[in-house]
Amino acid sequence: MGSYVPSTDLERREMLSALGMHSEKELFEDISPQVRLKEELCLPKGMSELEVRRNIMGLANKNKVFSSVFRGAGAYRHFIPAIVKSVTSKESLLTAYTPYQPEISQGILQSIFEYQTMICELTGMDVSNASVYDGATAAAESIMMCQERKRSKVFISRTVNPFVLETVQTYCFGKNLELIIIPEQNGVTNLSFIENNVDAATACVYIQQPNFYGSFEDGEKIGELVHSAGAKYIMGVNPISLGIAKTPREYGADIAVGEGQPLGLPLSFGGPYLGFMATVDSMKRKLPGRIVGQTKDLNGKIGYVLTLQAREQHIRREKSSSNICSNEALCALAAGVYLSAMGESGLRKVAVQSMSKAHYLAERLGELGYRLVNKKEFFNEFVSESPKPISEVMNLLESRGILGGFPLRGENEGKILWCCTEMNSKDDIDELIRILQGV
Amino acid sequence: MLIFEKSREGREISLLPICDVPEVMLSPQFHRNMVLRLPEISENDLSRHYSEIGEKTYGVNQGAYPLGSCTMKYNPKINEELAGLTGFTEIHPLQKEDTVQGCLEVLSMLEKYLCEITGMTHFTMQPAAGAHGELTGLLMIKAFHHKRGDTKxxxxxxxxxxxxxxxxxxxxxxxxxxxxxxxxxGGVDIEKLKEAIGNDTAGLMLTNPNTLGLFDKNIMEITNMIHDCGGINYYDGANLNAVMGIARPGDMGFDVIHVNLHKTFSAPHGGGGPGSGPVGCKKFLSEFLPSVRSEEEKGKFCFVKAENAIGEMKSFYGNFLVVVRALAYLMTLGREGVLQASEYAVLNANYMFHKLKDLYPPAYDRSCMHEFVFSLEKLKKETGVSALDIAKAMLDKGIHPPTMYFPLIVHEALMFEPTETESKETMDDMVQILRDLYEEAHTTPDILCNAPITTSVGRLNEVEAARNPILRYQSNDEKGAI
Known part of the structure; x- marks a missing residue:
């Protein structure tokens, strides 16, 4: 069997004898025989490192890695600079706990402070937390931030990512909040529904920009409607788009959240990802989770600490702003390295290339009868009709090592959500088109 | 120095080729007008910056980390290597099932291990951390009562x-x-529990062994009382490392449970995350499990959704790469190793406890499980040296302090959890350091009250940090503008 226990049998006996014991069994005398296991656990025998490696590599090999990916829908294959992994593999950062002892955690605390600054810069907001689990939980947590005694209704647009919508539904079930789904109209949020229904009992309205179908919503108009009812305006954003797109702050949002996975994290079958959250100064004490602040030590030297902890579960218990304890610190670190490596010009390039390639693909697909559905301006995702049975199309692409767009479900059954990033070269796109011509 | 202060206009790293399709621009209506101030830095300087960040951070890899309730055991290197395989990292979560058979098998395999270790019927891997698991389990309890119309x-x-x-x-x-x-x-007060129980009780949440490191001797009586009144028992698996292979929550009367893959099952904590908090339950609660689970049918794995699933707790299927690490760990340990881990976790804790309790009074003088709690109230009265001072003085001795001021019911609490992966000599060193510090508290208390002095910064003013929060970097120009 494999083991990470260093003690030798001699040391085991020395320790037991120091305790006046003869056997480990005596250590567990508080556990009554009634609840004690009578026999060994029914688990496989332990293995050597070589065997484990062989077994798990075998599992990894059963998955199909696509060389060319045209699918997004909430998880994006962007280029990850080599330095990102080099930093997140640093063992001190990888194996540290939450920085409860700031004097020996200045590195990780500083990296979070830098991350918070970058998220504020991206979104245009004033204050960011240190991260939550992912974009969907960031959305749910942002809605929880807006609860007021007389405002308990929550509105969310149908055009948000379905996982976000369903996660918000689950959290609202928990808090007994009324959740109203704003219908979509021509692939974007129905504005007149907001105008007619958002009222003085509404806590907040959540929209996604660009939305699940890649289209830009009329973010300014929605903001005006929401604020005229006195409700809070929450915007979920794609962080890559913010290299060129208008910030939540410019739209008048009170809270900006999003999925940080595109910022240097691999697809990883859905996780770990990164939920980012930023808000205006007046709402900073409602943010969930860790926040790092700058301060000074006894000698006046600048240092960093976890701060505004009076919001948090370990202090406030049932009255805290959220139950979150562990977050996604290492993923936030990756995002910080990614944004530093890219810089403003690099991020702008990623955004422009992703958008440009999606438009090139949309045009080429249109020539083949995959008619573009989006009526509004779109970023790096768009919806097309399919002139051929979708499963046939996808199977053909799959056999050529290409992961095609995401087949939509429900009301949009029969349509495909395509995605491009800077990773899709013109040659790859042309190849995709050539293959589709053969269907 | 912050990375923003190292930024120089015009520096950049060459990462992307020139755009090979016609460039499309956003219309002004959607275009960003705010400036975006990200660092402009060379790759060399960026790399050195994070080397410095790494050097100023203490992880399990640096030394002992007896942080109670956090189970800071060694994080095996093979797990990192396997979690980094492109056959996992390059898999899109929305690929067709027949192209992700390996991932589905990983989920299913870990579920089997966890079910056997805890005595549960099914597990979901979706929750991203322990607290997320707690919320998941509680929502399942809520859904269970609601389905029966028992909304009170x-x-x-x-x-x-x-x-x-x-x-x-x-x-x-x-x-x-x-x-x-x-x-x-140190256990649950049975009389008080009786008073608390009623027909409005949805359930009980319990950590066992509890945060005092004590196994509740009345556990069956407690869980039976809750069941008798129609409630559900939730097990917080934070301290599961004490009882693997020895006793199972499922056999103690617990119905739903979360485990922490980043504690018990050796996944690294990453400076605060990502964690993973799978939730398991008995059969009667399975219909409420969130999202989808992977099941094998005729040699093929597929996703199945529970009949009355509470919904999604987050996007996709959980922190998958953490699941891979935990699976590698459990495959390594196997049935003997799992038991051995718990036996040594408890032996090590008792050994340290025994070597220190003559100086540091235990909060409860019973033999402990995998962790133990001292109260430094008396030391503070005698010398003015607090639990915080001892913790800070430990920093100067090169070890990570224990958990401080928790649990809240113990004054001047220090909570130690050495874990099974520390050697006897490491523990002997820690013991000697703590014994020396006890002496120093009596002879040179001022030195302890000013510790640490060897770290990159001294004690930080946390009150000021909260009173006048500075939560992001601003250049002098920006500050001037406000």
Whole structure:
């Protein structure tokens, strides 16, 4: 069997004898025989490192890695600079706990402070937390931030990512909040529904920009409607788009959240990802989770600490702003390295290339009868009709090592959500088109 | 120095080729007007910056980390290598099932291990951390009562020694928390529990062994009392490392449970995350499990959704790469290794406890499980040296301090959890350091009160940080503009 226990049998006996014991069994005398296991656990025998490696590599090999990916829908294959992994593999950062002892955690605390600054810069907001689990939980947590005694209704647009919508539904079930789904109209949020229904009992309205179908919503108009009812305006954003797109702050949002996975994290079958959250100064004490602040030590030297902890579960218990304890610190670190490596010009390039390639693909697909559905301006995702049975199309692409767009479900059954990033070269796109011509 | 202060206009790293399709621009209506101030830095300087960040951070890899309730055991290197395989990292979560058979098998395999270790029927891997698991489990309890039309069950009973996440999760699930005190032995006060139970009880949340490192001797009586009144028992698996292969929550009367893959199952904590908090349950609650689970059917793995699933707790299927690490760990240990891990976790804790308790008074003088709690109240009265001072002085000796001021019911608490992966000599060193510090507290208390002095910064002014929060970098120009 494999083991990470260093003690030798001699040391085991020395320790037991120091305790006046003869056997480990005596250590567990508080556990009554009634609840004690009578026999060994029914688990496989332990293995050597070589065997484990062989077994798990075998599992990894059963998955199909696509060389060319045209699918997004909430998880994006962007280029990850080599330095990102080099930093997140640093063992001190990888194996540290939450920085409860700031004097020996200045590195990780500083990296979070830098991350918070970058998220504020991206979104245009004033204050960011240190991260939550992912974009969907960031959305749910942002809605929880807006609860007021007389405002308990929550509105969310149908055009948000379905996982976000369903996660918000689950959290609202928990808090007994009324959740109203704003219908979509021509692939974007129905504005007149907001105008007619958002009222003085509404806590907040959540929209996604660009939305699940890649289209830009009329973010300014929605903001005006929401604020005229006195409700809070929450915007979920794609962080890559913010290299060129208008910030939540410019739209008048009170809270900006999003999925940080595109910022240097691999697809990883859905996780770990990164939920980012930023808000205006007046709402900073409602943010969930860790926040790092700058301060000074006894000698006046600048240092960093976890701060505004009076919001948090370990202090406030049932009255805290959220139950979150562990977050996604290492993923936030990756995002910080990614944004530093890219810089403003690099991020702008990623955004422009992703958008440009999606438009090139949309045009080429249109020539083949995959008619573009989006009526509004779109970023790096768009919806097309399919002139051929979708499963046939996808199977053909799959056999050529290409992961095609995401087949939509429900009301949009029969349509495909395509995605491009800077990773899709013109040659790859042309190849995709050539293959589709053969269907 | 912050990375922003190292930024020089015009520096950049060559990462992307020139755009090979016609460039499309956003219309002005959607175009960003705000400036975006990200660092402009060379790759060399960027790399050195993070080397410095790494050097100023203490992880398990640097040395002992006896942080109670956090199970800071060694994080095996093979797990990192396997979690980094492109056959996992390059897999899109929305690929067709027949192209992700390996991932589905990983989920299914870990579920089997966890079910056997805990005595549960099914597990979901979706929750991203322990607290997220708590919320998941509580929502399942809520859904269970609601399905039966039993909507008056609005209260969750939680002992006063519980982690703060327990009551916080109860609030998020829409429950009211009823706190029950601990008795003189550190367990749940049975009489007080009786008073707290009623037909409005939705369930109980319990950590066992609890945060005092004590196994509740009355566990069957407690869980039976809750069941008799129609409630559900939730097990906070934070301290599962004490009992693997010895006793199972499922056999103690618990119905739903979360485990922490980043504690018990050796996944690294990453400076605060990502964690992973799978939730398991008995068969009668399986219909409420969130999202989808992977099941094998005729040699093929596929996703199945529970009949009355509470919905999604987050996007996709959980922190998958953490699941891979935990699976590698459990495959390595196997049935003998799992038991051995718990036996040594408890042996090591008792050994350290025994070597120190003549100087540092135990909060409860019973033999402990995998962790133990001292109260430094007397030391503070005698010398003015507090639990905080001892913890800070440990920093100067090169070890990570234990958990401080928790559980809340113990004054001047220090909570130690050495874990099974520390050697006897490392523990002997820690013991010697703590014994020396006890002496120093009496002879040179001022030095301890000013510790640490060897770290990159001294004690930081946390009050000022909260009073006048500076939560992001601003250049002097920007500050001037405000």
């Amino acid at each position: 069950r609005t209260k969750i009973i939680i002992p006063d020694s519980a982690h703060g996440t327990n009551p916080a999760s109860a609030t998020m699930a829409g429950f009211e928390t009823v706190t029950v005190p601990s008795d003189k032995d």
